Amino acid sequence: MVATVLVCDDLPLAREAMRRMVAAVPGVTRVVGAASGEEALQRWPVERPSLVIMDVRMPGIGGVEAARRLLARHPEANVLMATMAEDGDGVARAVASGARGYLVKDVSREELATAVLQALQDVSRRRGGNRTRAVLTGRAPVLTEREQQVLVGMSRGRSNAEIGRELFLSEDTVKTHARRLFRKLEAADRAQAVAVGFRWGLVR
Structure with a gap:
């Protein structure tokens, strides 16, 4: 490259x-x-x-x-x-x-x-033809309350450890929610997950 x-x-x-x-x-x-x-x-x-x-x-x-x-x-x-x-x-x-x-x-x-x-x-x-655009052609993904909270934390620039402290969760638990979140949003990383979240109105 x-x-x-x-x-x-x-x-x-x-x-x-x-x-x-x-x-x-x-x-x-x-x-x-x-x-x-x-x-x-x-x-x-x-x-x-x-x-x-x-x-x-x-x-x-x-x-x-x-x-x-x-x-x-x-x-x-x-x-x-x-x-x-x-x-x-x-x-x-x-x-x-x-x-x-x-x-x-x-x-x-x-x-x-x-x-x-x-x-x-x-x-x-x-x-x-990016994956984000493909996601938006269907219905908005349904997130659990924890996945929503983790996504909001990501949108505010929080690390997994900081999100865990705010939600009283271990960092490993936050990572588990993040992996599920990425699958639902078809996102490769945090930036793409937040981008999809903003486009769907999941975070503001």
């Missing part, structure tokens, strides 16, 4: 920190930066990156609107939103426009690598 990733964040330090973390992901050969949504829109046709990591909140048109415009002009674009843990509204609007999911800004290196690799591997699947 040979991939270019575009990191868009208006804060130079945050942008550079994310750039360094992404550059360490296996298969990523080049990371370019953009300081605004406007710049990301200008650079995408030139760079044709395999993945865009777009900050949700930025001056100017902002990350959500930039993602919407980018995906409207280039439906093949692959976008992950970078967000603070509680910015669910921005993530929901971006996902509704076609973003494949989100990253919490204080994500660990391991979690970032997993999310980036998953997003890059999904490029071909999305071009061929």
